[in-house]
Amino acid sequence: MKDIDAMLVACFSTHPLIPALRELFSCLVIGIMEASLYASRMLGGQFGIISTSYRSKLMQQDAVAGYGLSHFYVGSEATGLGVLELETKPRSEVLARMGYASKTLVEEKGADCVLLGCAGMTDMVRVCEKSCHGGNGWRW
Numbered sequence: 001m002k003d004i005d006a007m008l009v010a011c012f013s014t015h016p017l018i019p020a021l022r023e024l025f026s027c028l029v030i031g032i033m034e035a036s037l038y039a040s041r042m043l044g045g046q047f048g049i050i051s052t053s054y055r056s057k058l059m060q061q062d063a064v065a066g067y068g069l070s071h072f073y074v075g076s077e078a079t080g081l082g083v084l085e086l087e088t089k090p091r092s093e094v095l096a097r098m099g100y101a102s103k104t105l106v107e108e109k110g111a112d113c114v115l116l117g118c119a120g121m122t123d124m125v126r127v128c129e130k131s132c133h134g135g136n137g138w139r140w
Contacts (some may be wrong), residue, residue: 008032010119011058014063033060036115037067044113048105049076050098050128051117052083060117074109077101086120098124099131101127106132 006028009015013033021029040047043081049064057076064073079097087092098121105111114128 006030008035012117012119013059014066027036028074032119033063034067035066037069040113040115041072046072046074047113047115048074048109048111049117050101050105050121051076051078052081052086054078054080057115072085074105074111077104077109077110083118083120087116089108095124095127099127101130102128108110 004025004027007021007025007030007090009018009029009031011017011023011031011033018029018034024100036048045110049057049060051060057078060076061073065071068088077100079094079101081094081097101121102114105114116122116125116128
């Protein structure tokens with residue numbers, strides 16, 4: 001496996017696979033949560049996270065604190081959906097929940113950078129932008 005330059009763990013959490021891979025390989029290993037948290041610090045002043053379930057919201061709060069970034073964190077907004085429900089629920093319902101969560105983070109909590117807290121949300125960025133005044137000035 002000497003041809004591997006880096007590994008990305010596509011789970012928005014402090015997944016236990018990350019330190020296990022770091023132990024086994026000498027290449028860069030990072031998860032999408034850690035990568036997005038660091039990117040948010042380069043893009044804006046205050047970030048918020050759209051989470052799936054309420055339980056995910058609590059785990060994200062702990063993880064943000066563990067990374068030492070609580071000072072820049074306005075909180076998470078849960079969609080009330082499980083990861084699989086992002087694909088199985090009616091699309092209109094999923095997008096409405098995503099839009100509401102992003103609007104709450106920006107307009108009520110003051111986020112200028114919104115993180116999508118699940119790899120399954122990546123195709124939903126446009127609805128989140130439109131929910132917040134068309135996305136003008138916000139970082140996604």
